[in-house]
Structure formats: C-alpha cells, structure tokens
Amino acid sequence: MNKVISHSLFTDFDINLFKAGKHYKLYEKLGAHLIEVNGVKGVYFAVWAPTAASVCVIGDFNYWIAEEHQLEVRWDSSGIWEGFIPYIEKGALYKYKIQSNADGITTEKADPFSLYCEKPPHTASIVWNLDYDWKDEKWMNSRKETNHLNKPYSVYEVHLGSWKRGDQNRFLTYLELADDLVKYVKETGFTHVEFMPIMEYPYDPSWGYQLTGYFAPTSRFGKPQDFMLMIDKLHQAGIGVILDWVPSHFPDDAHGLGFFDGSHLYEHPDRRKGYHPDWKSLVFNYGRNEVRAFLISNAVFWLQNYHADGLRVDAVASMLYLDYSRKEGEWEPNIYGGRENLDTITFLKEFNEVIYANFDGVQTIAEESTSFPMVSRPTFTGGLGFGMKWMMGWMHDTLKYFQKETVYRKYHHNELTFSMTYAFTENFMLPFSHDEVVYGKKSIADKMPGDEWQKFANLRLLYGYMFTHPGTKLLFMGSEFGQIGEWNFEQSLDWHLLQYDYHLGIKKVITDLNQLYKSQPALYEKQFSSEGFEWINYSDEQNAVLAYIRKGNNSNENLVIICNFTQVVRENYRIGIPYKGKLVEIFNSDAKVYGGSGISNSGKLEIESTPYHGRNFSASLILPPLSVIVYSIY
Template sequence: MRKPRATAATSGPDGLAPAGDVAAIVAGTHGDPFAVLGVHEAGKGFVTRCFVPNAEFVTAYTLTGKEAGELSRRDDAGFFEGKVSIRKRQPLRYHAKNASGDWWLTDPYSFGPVLGPLDDYYIAEGSHLRLFDKLGAHIIDHEGATGVHFAVWAPNARRVSVVGAFNDWDGRRHTMRDRRDTGIWELFIPDIGGGQPYKFEIIAPDGVRLPLKADPFAFESELRPATASVTAPPLAHEWGDEAHRSYWRKADPRREAMSIYEVHAGSWQRRDDGTFLSWDELAARLIPYVVDTGFTHIEFLPISEHPYDPSWGYQTTGLYAPTARFGDPDGFARFVDGAHRAGVGVILDWVPAHFPVDEHGLVHFDGTALYEHADPRQGFHPDWNTAIYNFGRREVVSFLVNNALFWAEKYHVDGLRVDAVASMLYLDYSRKAGEWIPNEKGGRENLQAVSFLQKMNKELYGHHPGVMTIAEESTSWPKVSRPVHEGGLGFGFKWNMGFMHDTLEYLSKEPIFRKHHHNDITFGLTYAFSENFVLPLSHDEVVHGKGTLLNKMAGDDWQKFATLRAYYAFMWGYPGKKLLFMGQEFAQRREWSEERALDWNLLEFAPHRGVWQTVRDLNYLYRSRPALHARDCEPDGFSWLIVDDRDNSVFAWLRSAPDGNPIAVISNFTPVPRENYRVPLPKAGKWREIINTDAADYGGSGMGNGGTVEASGEGGGVSATMLLPPLSTIMLEFVAD
C-alpha cells in the first residue's frame, strides 16, 4: 500500500502560499511540508515560511546573525511567511515574540536532506550494512548548524513527525521529509542535543493517528515504565581492549577453552536497598568474580531495551539500545571494555525470533503490518503472544542484520547467542494443522528465515572476525553450525539441548535405578560431533517450578551435593564448550527469580563453598589442559574407555589433543565406592589425579587414590586398578612413562 503523493505548494505572484496548504500545515495533515515551509524562490528573490505556534511576531535572521526580514502572520495558529533579503538559499533562524516573552529557533525546513542517493540505493536494495549510522537519531553538524538528524522507515504512512519536549509533543511542528523511493522519512532538527526524549507521531494510510512510536533504531531509551527514545551522543568511551580482540580475531574458537557464565544483570546482585546495580557497579563486582571463578565469558540475558521485567529481556522493543535499567550506553561500553581488559569475553542473548506487541513498539508500525507478517498464521507467535518478523522483507532482514553488526562494532561484543532459532526455522512451530502456511515447495521449513540466518552469519563473520554466533536450536535441523557455503546455517556453535535434557533426567533418578537409564548418558556421544556444541545448564532449567540443579539431583542432601559436583566434573570433561547459569556454581537452593538477587550468603556454608571451589578448579583445569578443550568439537579428541558398565553406573573416557597430555575422565554415579576398579588406559605409567570431586575440601568423603595411579600392561592391555569414590568424578592426567 502506498500513500497518495503530496502536491507541491504553489505561490502566487506575491509569494504567498495557497490557503489550502496553510490550513494543512496548521492542521498537521500536509504530506509534504518541505514544499511549503522553509526558504523558496519567489520571483527574483526568496520567501520563507514557518509554523511557530503561540508566536505573535517573527523576524528572520541568517545563521550569522544578519536580520533578513519581518514575517507576516497568515493564521492565528502561528503560520508566518514573508520575503527575506538573502542572495541564495540558506538556513535561517527566527526570533519569535509574544506577550509572555521571546525565543529563538532555527528553521529545520530551511536545511537540505542529510541522506543521499547512495543511501537510497543501498537501502532500497536491502544491502546497506551501516543503517545504524543513517537511521535513528544522530547528533551532527549540518549546513552550519548543530542538531539531531532523525530518520525512520515508515513507507505507508501519510505523515511522520518527530515529537518531544522540544516541541511540546506537537506533531505539527516537525513533520519529516518523505524519501519516497525508500519509504524513509528524515528531518534535521537544529539546536537540540543529547538526552532529549522523543517519539514518532505517525498518521496511518487510513488517516488514523497511531499511538506514539519509539524509534526502532533508538540508541538510548527512557527507563521503564516510560517508553520514549532518547537522543544519544556517540559513545565517548575510549577503548583499551585491542589485545583481547586481536587474540580472538586470530583464534579458532572451536579449539579454545570457552566456559560461559550466564547472567541476568538485574538479579545477579543488587544494592542493599534492592535496586539494580549500574554497569559500573556490575563491572566492579561481576568481572573480578568471573575472573576468580575461572569462566572465560559472560553471557547476558538480553540487555537491549524491554518494557517488562518478567520477560527477562526476551521481549525487546529497542534492539539498538542497552536498557536504561543499568545506566547509559557508555556504561555498558565501559563494562565490556573492563571485561576484555581482564581477559573475559562478553556474549549477548539476541532475539530476532519475535517482538512484543506493545503499542509503542514495532507492531503495525506505520499502520500496516510492516515488520511482521499480516497473516497471523505467519506473523503471530502463540507461545509468547508476540509478533514474528517478516523475514521475506528485505528491509526487515536489513534491520536485523544491521543490529547484529551494530553490537559487534559499537560495543565490541564477542558473540551473539541467538534465541529460539527453532521457532524461526519451522512454519508449523507450536501450530496445529490449518494454523500455518506451507512454503512455496509445500514444506514446513521457513526458507525465508533460513536465508536471513545465513545472511546474518555471513555478514557478521565476514566483517567482524573474532565474533561468534551461538544458536539455541532444539531440534535436529542439520548443519546449524556449518558454513553457509556447505549448506549450513553458518552459526559458530549450537546449544546441545539433548545433553542437558538427558543428563538431568538420568541424575534425577535414584542411583539404584540409574543402570536402567544408562543410555541417557551414552546416547549423546553418537551425535556429539555433528555440530560445534555448547553444553548449556541455562536459566531455562531453574525457573517455572523446575527447581534448581541441586534440587534436581536424587538422594539426601549430602548425595545431592556430591552428585552435583560429580555432574559438573563429568560435564567439564565431556566434549563441548560449557555454560552455567549464575547461582548454580555455588548450588543455589531457591529457584531463580528476576525479582531478587542470588542467595550469596550460601557461600558461608561449607557444602555450597565446596561446589563453588569445584567449579573454580574445573575451570582452571579446562583452560590449562589442551586435552580438555582443544578438540571439543572433533571426534579424534574423545574415545570411550568404559561405556557399558551399567550395573555400576560407571562411565570413563579419554580426552586428548596433540599438544597436551591425555586425560581420563571417570564417573561413578552411585553412592557405593568401587574398590580395585580396573580402568583401561592408553599408556602405561603414572597418571596423576588432577581432580576428585569427593575430596574433603569440596565437602566429599575424602576417598581417593593418594594423588596418582599406576597403569601397567599386565594381563593384556594397559590398565590401572583404582578406587572410584562414591558419587564422584575423577580426572587422571598422564604424566610419565
């Protein structure tokens, strides 16, 4: 749907605007205010027109301060016009007066456009990769004045205006210029700077004035419950993280240690009065804690602007704005830089799968289904009561791809974990027969979403080497983490949801019954190298009545702690990168809630401190031993040692890498110590026990092997006889022949 083209104003011989145009400007219904307002040729000279509500007198001046002429009031509402003594078209300032006083304003309609034909071309083509430098609100110098350039995509609108406190939220005052070839509306408003709340007032194609809309490209927003966008100056932070970024640009992340600490920024810790920590306060507390605990990366649940706290950020209305909950955008930049200087990466949860239907957001943005599909069978998500992006529209794809590039460029983030990928890939996701529309081939695959994900990954990896993408994809869609040129989706990694589900299911069983579920553990290794996997024990496992990881473990309290420690060592020895949600590193007892901080007092108690110390030591081992991380995504880094001892619920395997000693990982998931247990090993000689989760320092019973075991070739094949402590995992590192 296209709006009717506005008719340019004509002037009589005296330079006066037609009465109809004056009435339309005053009423706020004119579709092309630049044809009326601003400086125009009139005969051999120039006339200027302006709309200044509440003014009784207006005098025009050049930007250098030279008086150019008194203007006449055509309408009591504040329409003024008159001849001006200037020799060429140029921006003007006005001195306005009424009985209450006087004020100055610079005429936005006397300036030329900011966007150019190349912008139009690339925007229309959908190939513009710097939209965040063109759309949104940017403080710039333009034709001799400083102000803010606003630009927004609303191709079907009859009229779009910028409104804010600077114009009394009056949509008649700053109606924008329509660049018809692209559907972009733009306006340079001089004399305003950073920190100004604003929205867009949009008249829909049917003439209805929509609820005020926030800027889809806003770089800063008001603190909820307020919903306006805020003009933001360019980031002022001076980065000092080149060493960190240079390292990762050259690295193969599949062969690097990646131990990710998943954090909800609003509930990790809070101030004594219960309010949120600022980014600077988080940096002072969270970064040292992560370094001490040994994690390599922090992954934040979505920190882009969102109106509703219980959505945890997954229903975002401001994809380009760090939420105001924790301070200004520079604060987040300082956090990322501080993490990088400490050697810690920062990954953001990113949500291109859906968006909320809050009226100030993207839904029916210009009065039509612009960002979403019009048909609810494609454009509405029944699970979350949200809208679904129209991945078949190049402008929407460009909006999302640019957002991925934006976080990498402007905030130096190390990666994006893409939420709910499965919901994007399948047209029938959570839908019954008749509730979805097949693709052009008659299938259930969302081919447009596939194309979008491939484009996003190609552009991000192509322009920002060292930045990774991670898919939360819960089905068996093939080649999620394979390159696009090989037919893959192009992600760097994929969450291994099967590992999480199967292992937690197994450990929830009483130990006596685990032998009947042995395959819950062994099955995962049949596909462990089909993708580049991250092993997630995420926030999704500790909410909505699921309890905590500690409470999922079977047995009494001692057994729960012992099993959790054994599980963590099992996981850290398992092929794949690691992810643990905050609080689980010290065995949080209460289910997580976004409304409160974690129960940090638990670290005062030995069992909880023991779990934390276990995770800390595991992270150190994982990072320092190539055998545990350098072949996480390759089958030649793993081999079973014991796969079929279901009666004893024992599992053992070998991890290896070319530049490190091999490490045997052995788990006993029963409370029965296994004495004189024979474990086959690849080399005869001394194997050092580098971790034993039953150690007394961790809160275990203190059973073990005195620090080493000796493997020999007696009896056919190399093996070692050892004690397997109860409910434990031990790791043995080969040290000498």
C-alpha cells in the same frame, strides 16, 4: 520555533542497499544523529515508514506538539522520512507521531534505531551518541586467538537485574556492578560472560526477551556508555562478552515495532507467520529486504559499537519451522510442501556470513532444540553458518538421569551414553541455562536426589561430567555455588549461602574445573571432533560407571576420565589403557576441600601390562562415591 530543514545522510547507494536488504550499517543513517548543518548544531532524524501519510517528530523540545516538526518523505520510494531540526541537544526526549495512509489512525512510536530510551515504564527515545574511549585494545587485537573454537569456552550466563541487588532490593547500575562482576568471573575462572537480553524492554517478567529498543542497552542500569565501561572492564580482565540476541519475535506494545506505520511493516502480514502463539508476540517478516537489513544491522551494531565478542541467538527453532507451536490448520507449508521457513533459513545464513566476514574472533551461538541439520556448519557446505549450537538433548537427558535415585541409574545408562552418538554432528555447547531453573523445574542443586551429602556429591559429579564431556560450557548464575531456590528475577541471588561449606565447595569445584578446562589442551583442542574422544568403557551399566579418554593435538597430554554415578565405593576397579606409563590424579570431585569424602588414588598409579577392555594395558583404581576423577598419563 525551529522548523525542519531538508537534509539527508543517505546517498543513492545507501538507498539501493537498503531496498536490496544489503545495508548492514543502517544505524549510521536511520535514527537520531547529532550533527552540524551550515554551522548550526542540531539533530538529523530519519525513520522508515513507507505507508505513512505524515511523520512528525514530537518531544520535550516542542512540548510534544506534532505540527511543529514534520519530516519529509524521500522521493525515491524508499519510504524514509527525514529532516534536520536545529538546536536540539543530547538528552532530548522524542518520539515519532505517525499518521497512517490507510486508515488515518495516528500513533506515537519510539525510534526503532534509538541509542538510548527512557527508563520503563516511560517509553520515549532519547537523543544520544556513543562517544567512548575504549581501553580494550589488547583484548580486541588478540581476540581472534583467544575466542576461537579450539580454545576454552566456559560461559557464565547473567541476568543483570538479579545477579546482585542493592539496598531495599533496588537495581544496581552498570557502574556499580562492573567491578564486582569482573572480580567474581575472574575468580571463578569463566572465560566469557553471557548477558541475557540487555536491549531495552518494557516488561521485567519477560527477562528481556520482549524487546522494544533493539539498539539501546536498557536504561534500568544506566547510560549506554556505562554499559560500554562494563564490557571494557571485562575485556581488560581477559573475559569475553556474549550478548543474547532476539531476532525471533517482538512485543506488540503501542510504542514498539508492531503495526509501525499503520501497516505490518516489521512483522509478517500473514498471522500464521507473523504471530507467535507461545509468547503472544509478533514475528519478523524475514522475507522483506528492509527487515533483514534492520536485523543484520542490529547484530553488526552490537559487535561494532559495544565490542561484543559473540551473539547467542534466541529461539532459533521457533524461527525455522512454520508449524512451531501451531496446530494443524494454523500454518501453511512452504512452496515445496515442507514445514521449514525458507525465508528464515536464507536470513540466518546471510546473518552469519555477514558477521563472520566482518568481525575477527566472534562467535554466533544458536539456541536450537531440534534435529535441524548443519546449524553450526559453514554456509558454503549448506549449513546455517553458526559457530556453535546449544546441545539441548544432552542437557535434557543428563538432568533426567541425575534426578533419578542412584539405585535406579543402572536402568537408564543409555541416557548418558546416547549423547556421544551425535556429539560431533554439530559444534555443541553444553548449557545449564536460566530455562532449567524456573517455573517449578527447581534449581540445578535441588534437582539432585538423596540427602544433603548426596545432593552436593551429585552436583559435583554433574559438573565434573559436564566439563569433561566434549563441547563448550554454559552455566547460569547461582548454579556455580549450588543455589537451592529457583531463580527469581525480582531479587538477588542467594549469596549468603556461601557461608556454608557445601556451597563454598561447589564454587571451588567450578573454579577448579574452569582452571582444568583452560589448562588441559585435551579438553578443548578437539572439543568438536571425534578425534578428541575415545570410550574406554561405556557399557558398565550395572555399576553405573563411565570411563573415557579426552585427546588434544599432543598424545602426551591425553586425559583419562572415570565417572562413578552411585554412592558405592568401587575398589580394585580395572580399566583398559592404550599405552604404558603412570596415571596421576589431577582432579577428584570427591576431595575433602569440595565437601567430599576424600577417597583418592594417591601418588602415581602404575599402568600394568595386563590386557583389559580390548587394550594391551590396564590399571586398577579406587572409585570414590558419586565422583569424577581425571588422570594425566605420564
């Protein structure tokens, strides 16, 4: 039997960085690496287990017998066990058998740095490499310009396991999905795809938010290189890729990170900080240097090795507050008596500083639902350093408003206008995500009130309002064609609905709104600045009408937007305009091609020298029912 040979990929500098929490490429050292030592090919294994009494590598190459391949602990108090085992090849299955120093309990753990895992419910790690010939040079070289905050950013959120299914409801592979997904996203005009967590997870109903393989794309859909090919094809089509990243918590599955070496290694030892009551999962110890290095290395890994263009960070609010989902007595204040988790704050700042310093043209996006200040402001000004933050308040208020019958909307006008009081305090992304279409909340389309015509008119209005409101956009799959049923992670989207005109009309609305967003600088150049927005009239609650201007760098490209939130056609509706010229309709959500009534202001409308709304000029318009109209000014 081939025994373990002493060997190390670590230098003293590596160890010092690791102990200090500043080693941001730990995946190049820890884990299983196919290498050659003295002319012999095999695998170098390294795992962090500081309180272990012994660590053995078990696998299909030694019949899972622990005593055959025992690793050696390093002399430098790093807690790293390592060794080279000859003749092991790519594809070998393995785990670490760890005996605890504290109580003698022995556990079998998957490799935290495994590049590839067995398909669940199996739990072994797989020796692998990441060799791949990328063909996305054009995208990567131009990404800095195309992925900037002053560019269009329209995101299609995808759960790969339920976007499309094969015969007998089987999962389709990365390779089977890639071409269809690229074609569809290109056709509908989204600028980015966001994948719900793609890292290995044991439990399908978690949707991927309970990770056990932080460095491995799930094997449900194929090999790591297959996922690379999917990203490569998206990039070649000019589509960016955002990965959902979950540094907030992890499950306590026996083969996972929990109680890894017989101690609270990755999770915080204090249950008030180390256990998440909502998700029955464990919480990382953000104050431990080695854990911070693990997490930041993981973020770097996906950007470096999989060419991801951004990370959407899940559940940031749960990380920031010590009392999140905890009752009185279940949490302990910080050293200043506050509820903020100071370790998390410094971790998130460091994470963002590392990402933005090392990768041109990437963005980090925080799912953060509270009023925590300066989430998307640079760390040198005291912010957390994210590029964007989800605008959860806008999402909740807007959906709450739209679910009301139109006759009552005049009493809730402030639910629409309130967002503009804080719209520029952060770099906001407007999300209609997966969370809004599950657990009895209904699909976005089914939230809309009224008969069938009104439901779809409301949906077109909702999306038109979303795309003309300041901020970037995110839409969960199925919402773009008006899926009626709630999202079911166990089956495909209801693609058959596209045979019906109303659903086809919604898809065309989204396609045209994406094109409008990308072609009109006024909608994106100042999407995070108050300079990019001006109210014309926000106080017509009686008619439930809003009118506003979106502005870019060139005033000649400004747009006038009018929203009519009732089904009443408003004739001779006058709005103030700041300068003379003509209004030309460039988008109308009531167009017949979308399933609307086709009411329109045809041709060029003359802007008159009649003062109105505090402006020197004005125009008289027809407002179609339940509609958004966008005008250029010439």
